[in-house]
Amino acid sequence: MRVVVPFAAEQPKTRLSSVLSPDERRTFARAMLDDVLAVVHDAGHDPVVLATAPFESDSTGNEILRDTPVVVDDRPLSLAVNSVLSETDVPVAVVMSDLPLATRESLQRLTAVDSEIVIAPGRGGGTNALVVRHADFRVDYHGVSYRDHLHVARDVGASVETVDSFRLATDVDEPTDLVEVLLHSDGDTTQWLVDAGFDLDSTGGRVGVRRD
Ligand SMILES: Nc1nc2c(ncn2[C@@H]2O[C@H](COP(=O)(O)OP(=O)(O)OP(=O)(O)O)[C@@H](O)[C@H]2O)c(=O)[nH]1
Numbered sequence: 001m002r003v004v005v006p007f008a009a010e011q012p013k014t015r016l017s018s019v020l021s022p023d024e025r026r027t028f029a030r031a032m033l034d035d036v037l038a039v040v041h042d043a044g045h046d047p048v049v050l051a052t053a054p055f056e057s058d059s060t061g062n063e064i065l066r067d068t069p070v071v072v073d074d075r076p077l078s079l080a081v082n083s084v085l086s087e088t089d090v091p092v093a094v095v096m097s098d099l100p101l102a103t104r105e106s107l108q109r110l111t112a113v114d115s116e117i118v119i120a121p122g123r124g125g126g127t128n129a130l131v132v133r134h135a136d137f138r139v140d141y142h143g144v145s146y147r148d149h150l151h152v153a154r155d156v157g158a159s160v161e162t163v164d165s166f167r168l169a170t171d172v173d174e175p176t177d178l179v180e181v182l183l184h185s186d187g188d189t190t191q192w193l194v195d196a197g198f199d200l201d202s203t204g205g206r207v208g209v210r211r212d
C-alpha cells in the first residue's frame, strides 16, 4: 500500500523548544522520520515522504531515505495531503513522521482492517495514522482531527473503524512524550535522545526526562 508520510522539514517540533534547540529539533525530527520509514518498509508498504522542503540530497548518507521518494509541497498540511489523496488511487495510508514507537506489527494491524476509513487516533485528539479506501475522503488535520475525520467519513458515506494502539497513539509532541520513547522504543530516535544526554527522571511525582 502507498503510505504518505508528512514531514515538516524546516521548523519541526516547536512544542519541544523548551528542551531542544532549533538545530536539535531538526535532527531529532529526522531521526523519528527514519524510524517511521524503516517500519513502513518493514511492513511491506511503499512510503512517500511529503515534505515541506527538499532534503539536502543524499549528503546525509541515509540509506532509508535514499530508497524513498520525496514529494515537496510547502502548503499547509491538509492541503498538501489532500492533493496527494486526489492524485493517488485508494487504498492509501497517511502515517505521521513523529511516531517512533510504531512497529511493523502495529502498522500491519492498522492496514489489515478492511473498513473504508481506518483511524489510529493520537492522544489529545489528533489522527496519527489513517487508511483511506474511499475516493471521496479528504483530511482535515489540526484541532480535534480524530473527531473531524469521523464526521468526514460519515459525510462521504464511508465505513469507519478506529484502531486502539498504544504504539500508534504515541506521537511525540511535548517533552513528557520523550518518556515513552526512552521506555518503549529502541530505534534511531531513542539513540538520538541517549546521545543527547536524555534519561528518565523519576525524582518527582510523574516520570519525566532530564538531560545531563
Ligand atoms: N508536509 C507537511 N507535514 C507537516 C506539516 N506540519 C506538520 N507536518 C507533519 O505532520 C505530522 C504531525 O505534525 P505535528 O505533530 O504538528 O508536528 P510539528 O509541526 O513538527 O510539531 P509542532 O511544531 O510542535 O506542532 C508530523 O509528521 C509533521 O512532520 C506541514 O505543513 N506539511
Ligand SMILES: C[C@H](OP(=O)(O)O)C(=O)O
Pocket: 077, 122, 124, 125, 126, 127, 128, 140, 141, 142, 143, 144, 145, 146, 171, 173
Ligand atoms: C496534525 C495534528 O497532529 P497533532 O498536533 O495532534 O500532533 C493532527 O493529528 O491533527
